[in-house]
Amino acid sequence: MNKKLAIGTSLLLGTFVLNPAxxxxxxxxxxxxxxxxxxxxxGLDRMQLAEQLQRVDVQEQxxxxxxxxxEAIARVNAMTDAEVQQLTAGIEELPAGSAATVILLVLxxxxxxx
Amino acid sequence: MAVFSFLLLSAxxxxxxxxxxxxxxxxxxxxxxxxxFFPQDEYQCGPAALATVLQVSGVSxxxxxxxxxxxxxxxxxxxLQAELLAASRRADRIPYxxxxxxxxxxxxxxxxxxxxxxxxxxxxxxxxxxxxxxxxFNPESGTVILRSGTNEREELSLRYFExxxxxxxxxxxxxxxxxxxxxxxxxxxxxxxxxxxxxxxxWQAAKKGYTxxxxxxxxxxxxxxxxGNIAYQQxxxxxAEEHYYRATELEPEQPAAFFNxxxxxxxxxxxxxxxxxxxxxxxxxxxxxxxxxAVERLQQAQ
Numbered sequence: 001m002n003k004k005l006a007i008g009t010s011l012l013l014g015t016f017v018l019n020p021a022x023x024x025x026x027x028x029x030x031x032x033x034x035x036x037x038x039x040x041x042x043g044l045d046r047m048q049l050a051e052q053l054q055r056v057d058v059q060e061q062x063x064x065x066x067x068x069x070x071e072a073i074a075r076v077n078a079m080t081d082a083e084v085q086q087l088t089a090g091i092e093e094l095p096a097g098s099a100a101t102v103i104l105l106v107l108x109x110x111x112x113x114x
Numbered sequence: 115m116a117v118f119s120f121l122l123l124s125a126x127x128x129x130x131x132x133x134x135x136x137x138x139x140x141x142x143x144x145x146x147x148x149x150x151f152f153p154q155d156e157y158q159c160g161p162a163a164l165a166t167v168l169q170v171s172g173v174s175x176x177x178x179x180x181x182x183x184x185x186x187x188x189x190x191x192x193x194l195q196a197e198l199l200a201a202s203r204r205a206d207r208i209p210y211x212x213x214x215x216x217x218x219x220x221x222x223x224x225x226x227x228x229x230x231x232x233x234x235x236x237x238x239x240x241x242x243x244x245x246x247x248x249x250x251f252n253p254e255s256g257t258v259i260l261r262s263g264t265n266e267r268e269e270l271s272l273r274y275f276e277x278x279x280x281x282x283x284x285x286x287x288x289x290x291x292x293x294x295x296x297x298x299x300x301x302x303x304x305x306x307x308x309x310x311x312x313x314x315x316x317w318q319a320a321k322k323g324y325t326x327x328x329x330x331x332x333x334x335x336x337x338x339x340x341x342g343n344i345a346y347q348q349x350x351x352x353x354a355e356e357h358y359y360r361a362t363e364l365e366p367e368q369p370a371a372f373f374n375x376x377x378x379x380x381x382x383x384x385x386x387x388x389x390x391x392x393x394x395x396x397x398x399x400x401x402x403x404x405x406x407x408a409v410e411r412l413q414q415a416q
Contacts, residue, residue, distance in 0.1 A: 029415060030374045031404060033340040034309040039370075040336075041302055066188030075184065078200035080310040087196055095282060096192025097232055097245035098157040 058087045065091055131280075132216040133272040138253040141220065145250030145259055146170075149228050151266045152178045159263055160185050160193025163245035164201060166261055167230050171289040173205045192243060195232060195285060206319040207289045208307050210296045214284030216276065218298045223251055225297035227288040228261075234281035241281070248286075292322045295330040305336045317344055335365035339374065346378055354378040369398040369405040380412055388412060 055076050062072040076084065087094065150169045154162035161178040164185065168176035184204060185197040202209035212218045212229070219229050229248040236242035246268070250259030258275045262268040270278075279286075290296045295304055308323035321344055328337035342357030358375035365371060372395035379388035392408035399405040 029411070030343060030346055030377045031370050032309070032313070033305070033336070033343050034313055036336060036339055036370050037302060037305045037309050041306070062187065065190055071183060074204070075197060075200055078203045078314060079196050080199075080306075080313075083196035083199060087194065091187065091190060091194065094194050094196075095232060095234070095241060095243040096187060096190040096194055097160050097163075097243040098190070098192030 054084050054088045058084050061087065061091050129280075131273065131276050132284075133276050136216060136220075136253075138256070141251065141253040143250075143252045143254065144223055145252075146223070146226065146228050147249075149247065149249045149261060151261050153264045153266070154178065157191040158182060158186065159245045160198060162263075163230050163247050163261070164193075164198050166247045167228055167287075167289045168202065168205050168207065170228055171207050171291045173207060176205060193245070195287075198230070198245070198287065202287075202289050203311050203314060203316065203319075206311075206316055207292070208304075208311055208319065208323045209287050209289050210299060210304060210307050212284075212286040212288065212296075212298060213300075214286075216284075219248060219286055220251055221297045222288050223248065227290055227296060230287050230289075231260075231279055232282035232285040233275075233278035235278055238281055243282070244278075290326075292319075293326050295326050299330065301327070301331050301334050301336070305334075305340070308340060312340060312344060315347075317348065320344055333364060335361040335368055335371060338364060339371060342374060342378065346374065346381075349381075351378050351381040355382065367398065369395040369402065369408075371395075372398065373405050373408050376408060376412055380415065 058079075059069075059072045059076045062075060063069050067075065079087070148170075150166055152162040152165050155178070158178055161181040164181050165176045165178045168181075181201055184201040185193040187193065187197075199209045199211070212222065219231070222229050231246055231248055233244045233246060234241045235244050244263070246260045246262035248258055248260050251257075252259070252269075255269075256272045257269045258272060260268045260270065260275075288296050290299075304323075304327060308320055308327065311323060312320035321341065324337040324340035324344075327334070327340075331337070338357045338361035342354045342361060345351075345354035345357060355375065355378040358371055358378055361368065361371035362375060372391045376388045376391035376395060379385075379391060389409060389412065392412045395405045395408040404411075
Protein backbone atom coordinates (compact mmCIF):
# COMPACT_ATOMS: atom_id res chain seq x y z
CA MET A 1 0.00 0.00 0.00
CA ASN A 2 1.17 3.52 -0.77
CA LYS A 3 1.91 4.98 2.62
CA LYS A 4 2.38 8.58 1.52
CA LEU A 5 -0.93 8.57 -0.23
CA ALA A 6 -2.62 7.15 2.84
CA ILE A 7 -1.12 9.78 5.10
CA GLY A 8 -2.05 12.55 2.67
CA THR A 9 -5.62 11.32 2.58
CA SER A 10 -5.77 11.08 6.34
CA LEU A 11 -4.81 14.73 6.58
CA LEU A 12 -7.41 15.66 4.00
CA LEU A 13 -10.04 13.86 5.97
CA GLY A 14 -9.38 16.20 8.87
CA THR A 15 -11.29 15.24 11.99
CA PHE A 16 -11.87 11.83 10.52
CA VAL A 17 -8.35 10.69 11.36
CA LEU A 18 -9.27 10.84 15.03
CA ASN A 19 -11.76 8.04 14.69
CA PRO A 20 -10.40 4.82 16.12
CA ALA A 21 -11.96 2.63 13.46
CA UNK A 22 -10.29 4.58 10.68
CA UNK A 23 -7.06 5.48 12.35
CA UNK A 24 -4.17 3.21 11.42
CA UNK A 25 -3.12 1.07 14.35
CA UNK A 26 -1.13 3.03 16.90
CA UNK A 27 1.42 0.22 16.68
CA UNK A 28 1.56 -0.56 13.02
CA UNK A 29 4.46 -2.93 13.71
CA UNK A 30 2.57 -6.01 14.88
CA UNK A 31 0.14 -7.84 12.65
CA UNK A 32 -3.43 -7.14 13.77
CA UNK A 33 -5.89 -9.82 14.77
CA UNK A 34 -8.12 -8.69 11.92
CA UNK A 35 -5.32 -9.33 9.46
CA UNK A 36 -4.65 -12.72 10.99
CA UNK A 37 -8.29 -13.71 10.66
CA UNK A 38 -8.51 -12.26 7.16
CA UNK A 39 -5.42 -14.19 6.10
CA UNK A 40 -6.85 -17.37 7.50
CA UNK A 41 -10.10 -16.68 5.70
CA UNK A 42 -8.87 -15.73 2.30
CA GLY A 43 -5.28 -14.61 2.27
CA LEU A 44 -6.45 -11.32 0.83
CA ASP A 45 -4.69 -8.12 1.72
CA ARG A 46 -7.07 -5.35 2.46
CA MET A 47 -7.03 -1.93 0.82
CA GLN A 48 -7.14 0.42 3.74
CA LEU A 49 -7.17 3.61 1.74
CA ALA A 50 -10.24 2.61 -0.22
CA GLU A 51 -11.95 1.76 3.03
CA GLN A 52 -11.26 5.18 4.50
CA LEU A 53 -12.88 6.85 1.53
CA GLN A 54 -15.81 4.46 1.73
CA ARG A 55 -16.37 5.38 5.36
CA VAL A 56 -16.63 9.04 4.49
CA ASP A 57 -19.02 8.18 1.68
CA VAL A 58 -21.30 6.13 3.93
CA GLN A 59 -21.21 8.79 6.60
CA GLU A 60 -22.34 11.39 4.04
CA GLN A 61 -25.09 9.10 2.84
CA UNK A 62 -26.41 8.68 6.36
CA UNK A 63 -26.49 12.44 6.82
CA UNK A 64 -28.38 12.79 3.55
CA UNK A 65 -30.95 10.35 4.90
CA UNK A 66 -31.52 12.50 7.96
CA UNK A 67 -29.04 11.19 10.53
CA UNK A 68 -27.30 13.91 12.50
CA UNK A 69 -23.66 14.30 11.39
CA UNK A 70 -21.98 13.57 14.72
CA GLU A 71 -24.09 10.45 15.16
CA ALA A 72 -23.31 9.40 11.59
CA ILE A 73 -19.58 9.33 12.43
CA ALA A 74 -20.22 7.23 15.53
CA ARG A 75 -22.35 4.81 13.55
CA VAL A 76 -19.81 4.32 10.79
CA ASN A 77 -17.01 3.91 13.34
CA ALA A 78 -18.79 0.97 14.90
CA MET A 79 -19.09 -0.82 11.56
CA THR A 80 -16.61 -3.28 10.12
CA ASP A 81 -14.97 -2.72 6.74
CA ALA A 82 -17.27 -5.30 5.18
CA GLU A 83 -20.36 -3.58 6.55
CA VAL A 84 -19.18 -0.22 5.29
CA GLN A 85 -18.61 -1.79 1.90
CA GLN A 86 -22.18 -3.10 1.91
CA LEU A 87 -23.54 0.35 2.60
CA THR A 88 -21.59 1.98 -0.18
CA ALA A 89 -23.92 0.15 -2.55
CA GLY A 90 -26.45 2.77 -1.50
CA ILE A 91 -28.68 3.02 1.52
CA GLU A 92 -31.74 3.04 -0.72
CA GLU A 93 -30.83 -0.41 -2.03
CA LEU A 94 -30.62 -2.14 1.33
CA PRO A 95 -33.46 -3.55 3.38
CA ALA A 96 -34.42 -1.17 6.17
CA GLY A 97 -36.54 -3.00 8.70
CA SER A 98 -39.36 -0.76 9.82
CA ALA A 99 -42.80 -2.21 9.29
CA ALA A 100 -45.01 -1.64 12.29
CA THR A 101 -48.14 -3.42 11.20
CA VAL A 102 -48.95 -4.66 7.76
CA ILE A 103 -52.02 -6.55 8.79
CA LEU A 104 -53.76 -6.43 5.46
CA LEU A 105 -50.78 -7.70 3.50
CA VAL A 106 -49.99 -10.35 6.03
CA LEU A 107 -53.56 -11.54 5.77
CA UNK A 108 -53.47 -11.71 2.00
CA UNK A 109 -50.18 -13.60 1.95
CA UNK A 110 -51.33 -15.91 4.70
CA UNK A 111 -54.41 -16.74 2.69
CA UNK A 112 -52.28 -17.35 -0.39
CA UNK A 113 -49.94 -19.66 1.47
CA UNK A 114 -52.46 -21.75 3.31
CA MET B 115 -23.84 -9.66 0.78
CA ALA B 116 -27.21 -8.01 1.37
CA VAL B 117 -27.10 -6.71 -2.16
CA PHE B 118 -26.55 -10.17 -3.51
CA SER B 119 -29.34 -11.55 -1.43
CA PHE B 120 -31.52 -8.82 -2.84
CA LEU B 121 -30.76 -10.05 -6.34
CA LEU B 122 -31.32 -13.63 -5.34
CA LEU B 123 -34.70 -13.04 -3.78
CA SER B 124 -36.60 -14.10 -6.83
CA ALA B 125 -34.30 -17.05 -7.40
CA UNK B 126 -34.95 -18.68 -4.06
CA UNK B 127 -38.68 -18.99 -4.59
CA UNK B 128 -38.19 -22.35 -6.18
CA UNK B 129 -35.88 -23.66 -3.46
CA UNK B 130 -37.34 -26.15 -0.99
CA UNK B 131 -38.39 -24.82 2.38
CA UNK B 132 -35.83 -25.55 5.09
CA UNK B 133 -38.37 -26.23 7.81
CA UNK B 134 -39.66 -29.18 5.82
CA UNK B 135 -36.27 -30.83 6.27
CA UNK B 136 -36.36 -30.51 10.07
CA UNK B 137 -36.94 -33.66 12.05
CA UNK B 138 -39.64 -32.15 14.23
CA UNK B 139 -39.71 -35.16 16.54
CA UNK B 140 -36.09 -34.41 17.53
CA UNK B 141 -37.11 -31.12 19.07
CA UNK B 142 -38.95 -30.17 22.22
CA UNK B 143 -41.11 -27.12 22.60
CA UNK B 144 -39.20 -24.11 23.91
CA UNK B 145 -40.16 -20.58 24.76
CA UNK B 146 -37.81 -18.03 26.31
CA UNK B 147 -40.61 -16.48 28.34
CA UNK B 148 -38.40 -14.09 30.31
CA UNK B 149 -37.42 -12.25 27.15
CA UNK B 150 -38.46 -8.61 27.64
CA PHE B 151 -40.91 -6.97 25.28
CA PHE B 152 -40.70 -3.46 23.91
CA PRO B 153 -43.80 -2.62 21.93
CA GLN B 154 -42.50 -0.64 19.00
CA ASP B 155 -43.55 2.84 18.00
CA GLU B 156 -44.16 3.47 14.34
CA TYR B 157 -41.24 2.27 12.16
CA GLN B 158 -39.18 1.46 15.25
CA CYS B 159 -38.94 -2.30 14.98
CA GLY B 160 -35.13 -2.14 14.70
CA PRO B 161 -34.56 -0.35 18.02
CA ALA B 162 -37.25 -2.47 19.72
CA ALA B 163 -35.85 -5.79 18.49
CA LEU B 164 -32.25 -4.83 19.23
CA ALA B 165 -33.15 -3.61 22.73
CA THR B 166 -34.76 -7.01 23.34
CA VAL B 167 -31.67 -9.06 22.50
CA LEU B 168 -29.26 -6.61 24.14
CA GLN B 169 -31.25 -6.76 27.38
CA VAL B 170 -31.10 -10.54 27.38
CA SER B 171 -27.33 -10.36 26.83
CA GLY B 172 -27.04 -8.28 29.99
CA VAL B 173 -27.04 -4.70 28.68
CA SER B 174 -29.58 -3.44 31.19
CA UNK B 175 -29.42 0.11 29.90
CA UNK B 176 -30.57 -0.89 26.39
CA UNK B 177 -33.91 0.62 25.47
CA UNK B 178 -35.57 1.47 22.15
CA UNK B 179 -35.45 5.23 22.72
CA UNK B 180 -31.70 5.24 23.25
CA UNK B 181 -31.07 2.87 20.35
CA UNK B 182 -33.30 4.83 18.02
CA UNK B 183 -30.66 7.56 17.91
CA UNK B 184 -28.04 4.96 16.97
CA UNK B 185 -29.79 2.93 14.29
CA UNK B 186 -32.81 4.72 12.92
CA UNK B 187 -32.49 6.43 9.52
CA UNK B 188 -35.22 9.06 9.35
CA UNK B 189 -35.55 9.24 5.58
CA UNK B 190 -35.61 5.47 5.18
CA UNK B 191 -37.97 5.11 8.13
CA UNK B 192 -36.06 2.08 9.21
CA UNK B 193 -32.77 0.55 10.28
CA LEU B 194 -30.15 -1.31 8.28
CA GLN B 195 -28.63 -4.65 9.27
CA ALA B 196 -25.12 -3.16 9.49
CA GLU B 197 -26.42 -0.59 11.94
CA LEU B 198 -27.84 -3.21 14.28
CA LEU B 199 -24.45 -4.90 14.32
CA ALA B 200 -22.64 -1.59 14.85
CA ALA B 201 -24.94 -0.56 17.71
CA SER B 202 -24.36 -3.92 19.43
CA ARG B 203 -20.63 -3.17 19.40
CA ARG B 204 -21.30 0.25 20.85
CA ALA B 205 -23.04 -1.55 23.72
CA ASP B 206 -19.80 -3.54 24.23
CA ARG B 207 -21.28 -6.75 22.93
CA ILE B 208 -20.17 -9.01 20.09
CA PRO B 209 -22.94 -9.44 17.53
CA TYR B 210 -22.85 -12.66 15.56
CA UNK B 211 -24.66 -13.24 12.28
CA UNK B 212 -25.93 -16.81 12.02
CA UNK B 213 -25.54 -19.21 9.17
CA UNK B 214 -28.68 -18.86 7.02
CA UNK B 215 -30.10 -22.09 8.38
CA UNK B 216 -33.27 -22.87 10.26
CA UNK B 217 -31.49 -25.35 12.51
CA UNK B 218 -28.88 -22.71 13.43
CA UNK B 219 -31.72 -20.49 14.63
CA UNK B 220 -33.14 -23.36 16.68
CA UNK B 221 -29.75 -24.26 18.17
CA UNK B 222 -29.34 -20.70 19.42
CA UNK B 223 -32.83 -20.74 20.82
CA UNK B 224 -32.16 -23.92 22.78
CA UNK B 225 -28.96 -22.33 24.10
CA UNK B 226 -31.10 -19.52 25.50
CA UNK B 227 -30.27 -16.87 22.92
CA UNK B 228 -33.30 -15.13 21.42
CA UNK B 229 -32.67 -14.65 17.70
CA UNK B 230 -33.15 -11.32 15.96
CA UNK B 231 -34.42 -11.93 12.42
CA UNK B 232 -35.09 -9.79 9.38
CA UNK B 233 -38.37 -10.58 7.69
CA UNK B 234 -40.03 -9.31 4.58
CA UNK B 235 -43.71 -9.17 5.45
CA UNK B 236 -44.81 -8.46 1.90
CA UNK B 237 -43.50 -9.47 -1.48
CA UNK B 238 -40.02 -9.75 -2.93
CA UNK B 239 -40.73 -6.94 -5.36
CA UNK B 240 -42.62 -4.84 -2.85
CA UNK B 241 -40.78 -5.39 0.39
CA UNK B 242 -41.95 -4.51 3.86
CA UNK B 243 -38.84 -5.16 5.91
CA UNK B 244 -39.32 -5.92 9.55
CA UNK B 245 -37.13 -6.95 12.50
CA UNK B 246 -38.51 -9.31 15.11
CA UNK B 247 -37.10 -11.59 17.78
CA UNK B 248 -37.71 -15.33 17.72
CA UNK B 249 -38.16 -16.54 21.30
CA UNK B 250 -39.82 -19.89 20.90
CA PHE B 251 -40.52 -22.94 18.81
CA ASN B 252 -43.29 -25.48 19.06
CA PRO B 253 -42.70 -28.58 16.94
CA GLU B 254 -46.13 -30.01 17.76
CA SER B 255 -48.14 -27.09 16.45
CA GLY B 256 -45.45 -26.32 13.87
CA THR B 257 -45.03 -22.72 14.95
CA VAL B 258 -42.41 -20.21 16.01
CA ILE B 259 -43.06 -17.58 18.66
CA LEU B 260 -41.82 -14.03 18.29
CA ARG B 261 -41.69 -10.70 20.02
CA SER B 262 -42.74 -8.62 17.05
CA GLY B 263 -43.91 -5.06 16.57
CA THR B 264 -46.78 -4.36 18.91
CA ASN B 265 -47.38 -8.07 19.40
CA GLU B 266 -45.85 -9.42 22.59
CA ARG B 267 -46.40 -13.05 21.62
CA GLU B 268 -46.79 -13.63 17.93
CA GLU B 269 -47.18 -17.24 16.89
CA LEU B 270 -46.50 -17.91 13.21
CA SER B 271 -46.70 -21.13 11.27
CA LEU B 272 -43.30 -22.45 10.23
CA ARG B 273 -44.33 -22.07 6.65
CA TYR B 274 -45.40 -18.44 6.90
CA PHE B 275 -42.43 -17.53 9.08
CA GLU B 276 -39.96 -19.14 6.72
CA UNK B 277 -41.61 -17.44 3.76
CA UNK B 278 -41.02 -14.03 5.35
CA UNK B 279 -37.54 -14.91 6.64
CA UNK B 280 -36.34 -16.48 3.42
CA UNK B 281 -36.95 -13.21 1.62
CA UNK B 282 -34.16 -11.67 3.70
CA UNK B 283 -31.91 -14.58 2.76
CA UNK B 284 -32.44 -15.98 6.26
CA UNK B 285 -30.70 -13.08 7.96
CA UNK B 286 -30.44 -13.59 11.71
CA UNK B 287 -28.17 -12.41 14.50
CA UNK B 288 -27.61 -13.19 18.15
CA UNK B 289 -25.92 -11.28 20.92
CA UNK B 290 -24.56 -13.73 23.46
CA UNK B 291 -23.98 -12.65 27.06
CA UNK B 292 -20.42 -11.58 27.92
CA UNK B 293 -17.95 -14.42 28.22
CA UNK B 294 -20.01 -16.87 26.15
CA UNK B 295 -19.68 -17.76 22.50
CA UNK B 296 -22.91 -18.22 20.53
CA UNK B 297 -24.01 -21.84 20.34
CA UNK B 298 -23.50 -22.05 16.58
CA UNK B 299 -20.35 -19.91 16.47
CA UNK B 300 -17.76 -21.04 13.97
CA UNK B 301 -14.18 -20.06 15.00
CA UNK B 302 -13.09 -17.85 12.09
CA UNK B 303 -16.36 -15.97 11.87
CA UNK B 304 -16.46 -15.47 15.60
CA UNK B 305 -12.86 -14.25 15.70
CA UNK B 306 -13.66 -11.82 12.90
CA UNK B 307 -16.57 -10.55 15.01
CA UNK B 308 -14.31 -10.03 18.05
CA UNK B 309 -11.51 -8.51 15.98
CA UNK B 310 -13.97 -5.86 14.77
CA UNK B 311 -14.59 -4.90 18.39
CA UNK B 312 -10.85 -4.94 19.11
CA UNK B 313 -10.16 -2.69 16.15
CA UNK B 314 -12.56 -0.16 17.63
CA UNK B 315 -10.49 -0.24 20.82
CA UNK B 316 -13.30 -1.59 22.90
CA TRP B 317 -10.67 -3.43 24.91
CA GLN B 318 -12.79 -4.92 27.68
CA ALA B 319 -15.41 -6.33 25.32
CA ALA B 320 -12.74 -7.70 22.99
CA LYS B 321 -10.83 -9.29 25.89
CA LYS B 322 -13.98 -11.03 27.09
CA GLY B 323 -14.69 -12.18 23.54
CA TYR B 324 -11.24 -13.73 23.08
CA THR B 325 -11.32 -15.26 26.56
CA UNK B 326 -14.68 -16.87 25.78
CA UNK B 327 -13.26 -18.18 22.50
CA UNK B 328 -10.25 -19.66 24.29
CA UNK B 329 -12.66 -21.74 26.39
CA UNK B 330 -14.73 -22.86 23.39
CA UNK B 331 -11.74 -23.56 21.13
CA UNK B 332 -8.77 -24.20 23.45
CA UNK B 333 -6.49 -25.31 20.61
CA UNK B 334 -6.99 -22.27 18.39
CA UNK B 335 -4.18 -19.75 18.79
CA UNK B 336 -6.25 -16.80 17.55
CA UNK B 337 -7.59 -15.96 21.03
CA UNK B 338 -4.05 -15.79 22.38
CA UNK B 339 -3.05 -13.59 19.43
CA UNK B 340 -6.01 -11.31 20.09
CA UNK B 341 -5.26 -11.02 23.79
CA GLY B 342 -1.60 -10.42 22.97
CA ASN B 343 -2.49 -7.71 20.48
CA ILE B 344 -4.73 -5.98 23.01
CA ALA B 345 -1.94 -6.02 25.59
CA TYR B 346 0.58 -4.78 23.00
CA GLN B 347 -1.64 -1.90 21.93
CA GLN B 348 -1.92 -0.93 25.58
CA UNK B 349 1.88 -1.05 25.81
CA UNK B 350 1.81 -4.01 28.19
CA UNK B 351 4.62 -5.73 26.33
CA UNK B 352 5.47 -8.37 28.94
CA UNK B 353 1.86 -9.50 29.06
CA ALA B 354 1.71 -9.45 25.26
CA GLU B 355 4.81 -11.63 25.19
CA GLU B 356 3.10 -14.21 27.41
CA HIS B 357 0.06 -14.37 25.14
CA TYR B 358 2.12 -14.56 21.95
CA TYR B 359 4.32 -17.22 23.47
CA ARG B 360 1.22 -19.24 24.23
CA ALA B 361 0.07 -18.76 20.64
CA THR B 362 3.37 -20.15 19.35
CA GLU B 363 2.87 -23.20 21.54
CA LEU B 364 -0.65 -23.75 20.23
CA GLU B 365 0.16 -23.20 16.57
CA PRO B 366 3.90 -23.58 16.05
CA GLU B 367 3.41 -23.30 12.29
CA GLN B 368 1.86 -19.84 12.53
CA PRO B 369 4.35 -17.11 11.52
CA ALA B 370 2.11 -14.30 12.85
CA ALA B 371 2.62 -15.57 16.41
CA PHE B 372 6.42 -15.47 16.13
CA PHE B 373 6.31 -12.17 14.29
CA ASN B 374 4.31 -10.43 17.00
CA UNK B 375 6.29 -12.19 19.72
CA UNK B 376 9.42 -10.70 18.18
CA UNK B 377 7.94 -7.22 18.49
CA UNK B 378 6.82 -7.73 22.07
CA UNK B 379 10.36 -8.86 22.95
CA UNK B 380 11.94 -6.00 21.02
CA UNK B 381 9.83 -3.45 22.92
CA UNK B 382 11.22 -4.87 26.14
CA UNK B 383 14.77 -4.51 24.88
CA UNK B 384 15.24 -8.24 24.63
CA UNK B 385 16.97 -7.85 21.26
CA UNK B 386 18.60 -11.24 20.99
CA UNK B 387 15.42 -13.15 21.74
CA UNK B 388 13.44 -10.84 19.49
CA UNK B 389 15.74 -11.50 16.55
CA UNK B 390 15.48 -15.20 17.16
CA UNK B 391 11.68 -15.06 17.05
CA UNK B 392 11.78 -12.86 13.93
CA UNK B 393 14.12 -15.30 12.20
CA UNK B 394 11.74 -18.08 13.04
CA UNK B 395 8.75 -16.18 11.61
CA UNK B 396 10.77 -15.48 8.50
CA UNK B 397 11.70 -19.13 8.19
CA UNK B 398 8.05 -20.17 8.36
CA UNK B 399 6.94 -17.78 5.60
CA UNK B 400 9.96 -16.59 3.59
CA UNK B 401 7.81 -15.28 0.70
CA UNK B 402 5.33 -13.37 2.83
CA UNK B 403 5.37 -9.56 2.39
CA UNK B 404 5.40 -9.03 6.14
CA UNK B 405 6.92 -12.07 7.81
CA UNK B 406 9.36 -12.60 4.95
CA UNK B 407 11.52 -9.71 6.12
CA ALA B 408 10.71 -9.81 9.81
CA VAL B 409 14.35 -9.44 10.89
CA GLU B 410 14.95 -6.40 8.71
CA ARG B 411 11.78 -4.71 9.91
CA LEU B 412 12.82 -5.23 13.49
CA GLN B 413 16.30 -3.87 12.91
CA GLN B 414 14.93 -0.77 11.23
CA ALA B 415 12.64 0.02 14.16
CA GLN B 416 13.79 2.29 16.93
